[in-house]
Amino acid sequence: MSTENLPDNSQLSVLADEIRHFRKKNHFSLEMLADASGVSRSMISKIERCETIPSTVILSKLAEALGVTFSQLMAPAVEREIVHIPAARQPVLRDDESGFLRRCISPVLPGRGIDWVLNTLPPDAETGNFVAHRRGVEEYIYVLRGRIRVTIGDQHVTLNQGDSLYFQADADHSFLNLGKTQCEYFLVIDTSKVR
Known part of the structure; x- marks a missing residue:
């Protein structure tokens, strides 16, 4: 899987940060998230270190285990009620x-x-x-x-x-x-x- 519209790989960095954020918010170690999601510990670690781009299937497993939506893993939350996303x-x-x-x-x-x-x-x-x-x-x-x-x-x-x-x-x-x-x-x- 590859990211588009993001030549500086900023999306991969956001994804890594958000997975780490939600993992820690849920008080999950890498092993606990691996057990809950069915995604290997090494794959989760690589994602969090921006060393690999996960497939949509892997992201759906992680999102489900973390109790968040796919989009929440893709972008940090914003506080505004009106949001324009070019x-x-x-x-x-x-x-x-x-x-x-x-x-x-x-x-x-x-x-x-x-x-x-x-x-x-x-x-x-x-x-x-x-x-x-x-x-x-x-x-x-x-x-x-x-x-x-x-x-x-x-x-x-x-x-x-x-x-x-x-x-x-x-x-x-x-x-x-x-x-x-x-x-x-x-x-x-x-x-x-x-x-």
Whole structure:
């Protein structure tokens, strides 16, 4: 995975700082976070030292174990109620293996439990498996362009352009582009009920 729009690797540094911050806030050692997330201690250590860029699947595991949203790991919290985030400053992660792009478009505001992401999935590519969230976490999807199959636990739902989907995200889930062109979809993760 690589960062875009961030030539100075500042996003990688923010990510490392935020993971360390939330790990310490939860009173987790590296070993405790590794046990809670299923991500190896050495991988977490490398992320915190800015030596590697984690995949979106690894970040989702860490976010879930730390009890935060994906966006909270990508940017330090701000205190304003009006937040303008120019496109050039929106964190964009690319999974080099699949080409999966994840653009965080929601601001990180204390006490809010909404993570709004624009995802772009290349033709025939899949996201990999996202681990189940805590009970009460909900996800909403809207397909801007293309066609995807969403797998939630052992259920499959096919979405076409303009379709939307809601599901309780306390089961493993993944996304597969069924088309021959890239698929773009909005994903909103709502953790407000578990705060």
